[in-house]
Amino acid sequence: MNDAELAAQxxxxxxxxxLEVRASGVFEGKALGKAGDxxxxxxxxTALREQRPEDGLLSEESQxxxxRLTKSRVWIVDPVDGTREYGEEGRTDWAVHVALAIDGIATVGAVALPGLDTVLRxxxxFIVxxxxxxxxxxxxxxxxxxxxxxxxxxxxxxxIPMGSAGAKAMAVIRGEADIYLHSGGQYEWDSCAPVAVALAHGLHCSRIDGSPLIYNQEDVYLPDLLICRPEHVGRVLTLVREAAG
Incomplete structure (x- = not known):
């Protein structure tokens, strides 16, 4: 498999x-979220270390x-993006993120929306x-x-209120929303896969000041994010600057 096929699989x-853990009926609430994570x-x-042993790896749930800081190729994963939503019965606005950053750029990505039986790659x-x-x-x-x-x-x-970062970003790609603007604090695993997928679909992705998103940093805190259609970028960034001023 090439990198994109591996990420999607x-x-x-x-x-x-x-979904199997959730359907088991053994866990609920926070315990379900912990078991899922x-x-x-x-x-x-385990799979990435087996399939890409020479690459770096960053996961929300691993020390x-x-x-990874010495590597050009680094896999960045979020095992459950939206753990709270995953732990609530019936919710579908949670995701699994698998991304490959190359020299700090979100290059390859897959975002699974298991509750919707969908993987965006x-x-x-496709045409947004x-x-x-x-x-x-x-x-x-x-x-x-x-x-x-x-x-x-x-x-x-x-x-439109929604759960996980991945679900929000994919909503823009799927035509369910047009702008995803976040400034409340995130980490690299929250946005790397969604950004890789969104960029491939022709969307704009940046920090909310318009600067690029850089991954595999020593400090993995990446607090803000803008994903939107290219035609809306200028207006949105202008309004954000006005709000900051």
């Missing part, structure tokens, strides 16, 4: 494992020993549906960013 397989992480980490892009007249912005369902609320108000955009 692992994201899909991890998603199926998570541990199961998915063990599978992904980082720093060796950087190697199989056109934007409606009334724009839609996905935001956190528990703590929407002040900047996002302000931008949505200025644009006259509808706010």
């Amino acid at each position: 692992l994201a899909e397989a991890a998603g199926k494992l998570l 541990e199961t998915s992480n063990q599978f992904l980490v 980082c020993d720093g060796t 950087s190697d199989q892009p 549906p056109p934007a409606p007249e009334l724009l839609r912005m996905v935001v956190s369902r528990t703590r929407p960013a002040a900047e996002a609320i302000m931008v949505a108000d200025k644009l006259g955009a509808e706010l």
